[in-house]
Amino acid sequence: MKIGQIVEIPENSSIYTREKPSFQSKEEELLWKIAQRNYTLFDGFIVGEHNGVENFEIGQRKGLNISGKKNSVYVIAIDKLENRIFVGQGKSHPGLFTDVFCFDEEQVSWLEKTKIENDVNVKVSSSVLIDNVDAKFYQFDQNYFLEFETQVPLIMKNYTIGLSYENKDVIVLNK
Template sequence: MTKKGQIVEIPASSPIYSRELPGFHSKKDELIWKSQKKEYSLFDGFLVGEHHGVENFKIGQRKGINVGGKKEPLYVIWIDEKENRLFVGAGVSHPGIITDVIRLGENLELDDISFSKGELENGIDLEVSTQVSEDKIPAKLYGFDNSFFLEFENKVSVIIEEHPFDIIYQNRIIKSY
């Protein structure tokens, strides 16, 4: 059974997005900080509607939000299952829908290739191919201990994480997600 919940719009001008970058002691600390998912509350924005169940939505989704009267389309930027709330932002370039770092998780196993600890800590130039973009996206792969990150040359949509993508090194797919 679906339960109605609130839809909260977070303005692009929200102070959440103007946090000052702290001084980082290492590249690892910087990547961890940049890859943290933002969490929103009802008080960060304003109510714009209601939904019929958070299970019907994904991050980056535009269709089905059913809130009209906006200059730009709304995109789901966060889902709070516990409070049964959708958080949305207006426009494809809303800061809640873009990132320059994605955390890949731990113990990344690459197809038929291995990199030294030093190479991973300094970053390995590669490309990402996804259904979200027609072009290959330049990025760097970093690895520290068992944590791995992709840092993109330019900001990308967080939608990339919701779709299959390939990591390409020297014109060869080394990992598919």
């Protein structure tokens, strides 16, 4: 067990208001959006310690042992390589939401041998959602992206996600 740092990212951090540059491709844009969630120690301030990142998941509120904050504190990111947990205050913290998910080939299970082209509309289902949500599906090499029309809870990435295309369930994405 290796002691690690817990870093708080303020909700008004410039991370969440960075101006979107121009991109050469859709893949470049999606990778940029994903990279916006790669927090560093310098994006916030240390608020505590933990006994192992494997004990935490995105959206977790309990067991952080952080007190004296105005609002509840939630895990918004986990950096296994640097052994850091990133947290944000309040259930509406922007770090708890995203409009893009990325999956690698190991996380994808095809239910049917349906060829899905890039930039197609899919319906996304998850036990975290009350209703299905609309997204666009993209595949670039071994990476699969879902770009949502609206912000969705980041905690969704902890659960199985189903995709429907042309009214058929075609893919299951796992964490």
